[in-house]
Amino acid sequence: xxxxxxxxxxxxxxxxxxxxxxxxxxxxxxxxxxxxxxxxxxxxxxxxxxxxxxxxxxxxxxxxxxxxxxxxxxxxxxxxxxxxxxxxxxxxxxxxxxxxxxxxxxxxxxxxxxxxxxxxxxxxxxxxxxxxxxxxxxxxxxxxxxxxxxxxxxxx
Amino acid sequence: xxxxxxxxxxxxxxxxxxxxxxxxxxxxxxxxxxxxxxxxxxxxxxxxxxxxxxxxxxxxxxxxxxxxxxxxxxxxxxxxxxxxxxxxxxxxxxxxxxxxxxxxxxxxxxxxxxxxxxxxxxxxxxxxxxxxxxxxxxxxxxxxxxxxxxxxxxxxxxxxxxxxxxxxxxxxxxxxxxxxxx
Numbered sequence: 001x002x003x004x005x006x007x008x009x010x011x012x013x014x015x016x017x018x019x020x021x022x023x024x025x026x027x028x029x030x031x032x033x034x035x036x037x038x039x040x041x042x043x044x045x046x047x048x049x050x051x052x053x054x055x056x057x058x059x060x061x062x063x064x065x066x067x068x069x070x071x072x073x074x075x076x077x078x079x080x081x082x083x084x085x086x087x088x089x090x091x092x093x094x095x096x097x098x099x100x101x102x103x104x105x106x107x108x109x110x111x112x113x114x115x116x117x118x119x120x121x122x123x124x125x126x127x128x129x130x131x132x133x134x135x136x137x138x139x140x141x142x143x144x145x146x147x148x149x150x151x152x153x154x155x156x
Numbered sequence: 157x158x159x160x161x162x163x164x165x166x167x168x169x170x171x172x173x174x175x176x177x178x179x180x181x182x183x184x185x186x187x188x189x190x191x192x193x194x195x196x197x198x199x200x201x202x203x204x205x206x207x208x209x210x211x212x213x214x215x216x217x218x219x220x221x222x223x224x225x226x227x228x229x230x231x232x233x234x235x236x237x238x239x240x241x242x243x244x245x246x247x248x249x250x251x252x253x254x255x256x257x258x259x260x261x262x263x264x265x266x267x268x269x270x271x272x273x274x275x276x277x278x279x280x281x282x283x284x285x286x287x288x289x290x291x292x293x294x295x296x297x298x299x300x301x302x303x304x305x306x307x308x309x310x311x312x313x314x315x316x317x318x319x320x321x322x323x324x325x326x327x328x329x330x331x332x333x334x335x336x337x338x
Contacts, residue, residue: 014162018170025177032181035188042195049206053324060294060314060325066335067313068299073337095322096198125335146327148313150335 047100050092051131051142059129059144062106066127066148076125076150077110084108088134102141103132111147121152208267208282209324215257215269216315216326218242223254225312227293227305237291243271250276259317261289267319283319292316296333 065071075084085106093099112124128145132138218241219225228236237259246252256272267283292301293312301316310332316325 013166015166015170018173022173022177025181029180032184032188035192039188039191039195042199046195046198046202049202052206053209056325056327057323060316060327063314063327064294064301067294067296067333069337076337094198095201096194098194098198146329148335150337152337 043098046094047092048141050094051102052144054092055129055131055142055144058104058106059127059146062108062127062129063146063148066125066150071108073152075108077113077123077152078108079110081107081109090131092131101134103134103137105130105132123150123152124148125150204283205319205322209326211269211280211282212324212326215239215241215243216328218244219311219328220330221311221332223311224307225293225305226307227291227303229304248278250274251278259289259291261286287320288318290318296335 062071066076078084083105085104087104089101090104091099091101107126107128107130109126110123111126114122116122125148126145127148128143130143131141133141219239220242223240223242225239226237239257240254241257242253243251243255244253251271251273254273258270258272259267260270261267262279265284265286266281267286267289269280269282271278271280290303292303292315293305294300294314294316295302295305295309295312305312311328311330313331313333314325314327316323318324
C-alpha cells in the first residue's frame with residue numbers, strides 16, 4: 001500500500017490466512033483418492049483369487065452330479081452353448097468377513113459326439129462355471145472348465 | 157495506519173473451516189490406515205494359498221494313467237497321500253522327470269510337498285502355520301467322496317482337500333474314469 005511516498009506493508013488478516021489454508025487443503029483432497037484406489041484394486045485381486053477357488057468348487061459339484069447321473073441326459077446332449085443356469089447375487093466372502101455379490105453362470109453342453117463300433121454313443125461334454133461382475137456382465141472375473149467323456153448306454 | 161483488530165466472527169469462521177477440513181482429512185486418513193492393514197493381512201494369508209493351489213494344480217495335472225496314487229485312511233497329518241507324477245524340467249536334475257510325491261503336515265505345522273527320487277529327497281513348503289489337513293478323492297464307481305484309494309484303482313477325476321476348514325478341489329485331467337449314462 002502506498003502512503004505518500006512510503007510503501008507500507010499491509011499485514012495479512014487471520015481470516016485471509018485461514019481461507020488460504022482451507023483452499024490449499026481442498027486441493028490436497030483429490031490426492032487422497034489414489035491410495036483408496038490402490039487398496040480397491042488389491043481387494044479386487046483378492047476377490048478374484050477367491051472366485052477362482054469358488055469356481056473350481058462349484059465345478060466339482062457339477063462334475064460329481066454328472067458322475068452320479070443326477071444331471072438329465074437331455075441337458076448333457078444339448079448342443080446349445082447358452083447358459084444353463086444363471087444365479088444373481090452369489091455372495092463371496094473373504095476370510096475377514098468382507099463380502100461381495102457376483103453373477104454365476106453355468107455352461108453345460110455337448111461339444112462333440114461320435115458312435116463307436118458297438119453303436120454306443122460317446123459324447124464330449126463341456127462344463128464351465130463363470131463368475132461375472134454384476135455391474136459389468138461382460139467382464140468374466142473367474143472361470144473353471146472341464147471336458148468329460150460320457151458314454152451313453154454304458155455302465156452306470 | 158492503525159491495525160484493525162480481528163473480530164470474533166472472523167476468528168470463529170476461520171476456526172470452523174479449519175476444523176471441518178482437519179476432521180475430513182483425519183477421518184479419511186484413519187479409515188485408509190484401517191483398510192490398508194486389513195487388506196495387507198488378508199493378502200498375506202490368501203497369497204500363499206493361491207501359490208499352493210497353483211503348484212498343486214501343476215502337480216496333479218502331471219499325473220498320468222499308470223502312475224501310482226494312493227490315499228490311506230486319514231491319520232490327521234495328511235501324510236497318507238502319495239502319488240507319482242512327472243515333475244518335468246526341474247532346477248535340480250535329481251528331481252526332473254518321474255518322481256514320487258507326498259503331501260504331508262510336518263511337525264513344524266508346515267504343509268509340505270515331499271519329492272523323492274531314488275535316495276534323494278526334497279521338501280517344498282507350501283503353507284506355514286497349518287493346523288489340520290484332510291484329503292478325499294471322488295470315486296465314480298461308488299459315486300461318493302472317499303478317504304481311501306488303492307493304487308490298483310484307476311485315476312480319480314477329482315481330489316479334494318481341506319486346509320484349516322478351507323476346501324480346495326483339483327481336477328485330474330487324465331482320469332481313466334468315463335461317465336456312464338444308461
